[in-house]
Amino acid sequence: MRKLTFAGLLFGLMLISGLAVAQPQGGNRGNMMERQMEWMKKELALTPEQVIKIQEMNQGFFEKVKGLREKYQSDRDAMRTEIMKLNKERDLEYQKILTEEQYQKLVKYREEMMQKRKDQQKEQKDPPKE
Numbered sequence: 001m002r003k004l005t006f007a008g009l010l011f012g013l014m015l016i017s018g019l020a021v022a023q024p025q026g027g028n029r030g031n032m033m034e035r036q037m038e039w040m041k042k043e044l045a046l047t048p049e050q051v052i053k054i055q056e057m058n059q060g061f062f063e064k065v066k067g068l069r070e071k072y073q074s075d076r077d078a079m080r081t082e083i084m085k086l087n088k089e090r091d092l093e094y095q096k097i098l099t100e101e102q103y104q105k106l107v108k109y110r111e112e113m114m115q116k117r118k119d120q121q122k123e124q125k126d127p128p129k130e
Contacts, residue, residue: 033058043109044102053097061090 064086072079095103
């Protein structure tokens with residue numbers, strides 16, 4: 001379980017760090033949040049109450065990340081450390097809001113996405129030879 005939680009946190013960190021650094025002027029964070037919420041509603045079969053709680057939690061999370069991005073503009077390591085702390089807090093909130101089964105599906109999805117991202121990065125570094 002610890003390994004899965006760490007992997008989920010790492011994925012969240014990678015996702016948020018990439019957004020925070022790559023899109024300093026807002027980008028498509030709103031669209032990403034909407035896509036994530038739609039996936040969660042469908043795949044995790046969220047109740048209306050869970051949807052509201054998660055939306056509120058995520059909104060607060062992204063506002064905190066925005067503040068950290070502004071505070072640590074020139075110190076990526078410090079920003080990464082603080083975002084990791086936020087990810088841990090958010091993960092604990094997910095555990096409170098979701099059922100065990102829903103949470104495990106979320107962890108599995110995060111792991112799959114992290115592996116997909118690693119594969120894509122590897123492919124970009126080492127394109128297939130024809």
